Amino acid sequence: MTFVVPVPAVASVPVKGAPAGTMFPVHRIYCVGRNYVEHAIEMGHTGREAPFFFMKPADAVLPVAEGTVGRMHYPSLTRSLHHELELVVAIGKGGRDIAAADAMDHVWGYAVGLDMTRRDLQNDMKKQGRPWCIGKGFDEAAPIGPIVPAAQCELGAGSKIVLEVNGAVRQTSVIGKMIWSVAEIIEHVSAAWELAPGDLIFSGTPEGVAAVVAADRLSGRIEGVGTLALDIVER
Numbered sequence: 001m002t003f004v005v006p007v008p009a010v011a012s013v014p015v016k017g018a019p020a021g022t023m024f025p026v027h028r029i030y031c032v033g034r035n036y037v038e039h040a041i042e043m044g045h046t047g048r049e050a051p052f053f054f055m056k057p058a059d060a061v062l063p064v065a066e067g068t069v070g071r072m073h074y075p076s077l078t079r080s081l082h083h084e085l086e087l088v089v090a091i092g093k094g095g096r097d098i099a100a101a102d103a104m105d106h107v108w109g110y111a112v113g114l115d116m117t118r119r120d121l122q123n124d125m126k127k128q129g130r131p132w133c134i135g136k137g138f139d140e141a142a143p144i145g146p147i148v149p150a151a152q153c154e155l156g157a158g159s160k161i162v163l164e165v166n167g168a169v170r171q172t173s174v175i176g177k178m179i180w181s182v183a184e185i186i187e188h189v190s191a192a193w194e195l196a197p198g199d200l201i202f203s204g205t206p207e208g209v210a211a212v213v214a215a216d217r218l219s220g221r222i223e224g225v226g227t228l229a230l231d232i233v234e235r
């Protein structure tokens with residue numbers, strides 16, 4: 001086979017605890033909207049609704065290797081770049097119409113991720129009833145720490161999810177406050193799309209989303225999964 005333009009690289013994320021160069025290939029990135037009640041309320045909603053989804057391009061991942069600090073360029077067009085710290089689910093086995101009871105068999109691992117959002121552009125699109133792509137699906141919009149194999153994670157309802165910006169806590173909650181559990185999210189996503197190995201699902205953010213600017217340092221952690229450190233740098 002011959003390709004007529006250069007073949008794109010496979011987007012990928014390092015695997016924690018594996019030999020250097022061992023990567024998780026990224027197929028699609030699904031994101032859940034408003035999956036913590038207090039965040040739904042801060043965005044002007046009731047907090048009680050069926051889950052809904054949007055996507056980011058696979059190459060929007062900005063992988064941050066274990067023990068390093070990632071660098072995200074402040075994106076174009078926006079004056080309101082928001083952080084959303086989220087538990088990311090990495091799919092190892094695909095399928096359609098997966099029941100919640102079977103869903104955990106499809107999970108390869110977890111990671112700490114940031115659903116970075118050009119909030120002003122997203123809000124403009126919402127007002128006009130237009131797609132969110134420009135607010136959510138831009139370059140480097142999905143910083144993510146190493147994928148941790150599920151067997152090495154100790155996630156429970158009480159696992160804390162915390163984001164600090166320049167050492168001050170901005171977001172704090174526990175995984176048990178998700179409206180839809182990981183298993184339920186997989187059931188819903190796989191009813192709408194066929195899941196495939198390499199899919200990532202950003203499972204929603206707790207309350208406290210706010211803007212960051214160049215020179216800010218974001219430090220996220222999810223108990224039982226890991227950490228993610230990110231510097232925002234000038235474009």
Ligand code: MN
Nearest residue numbers: 084115204205
């Ligand atoms: Mn989000």
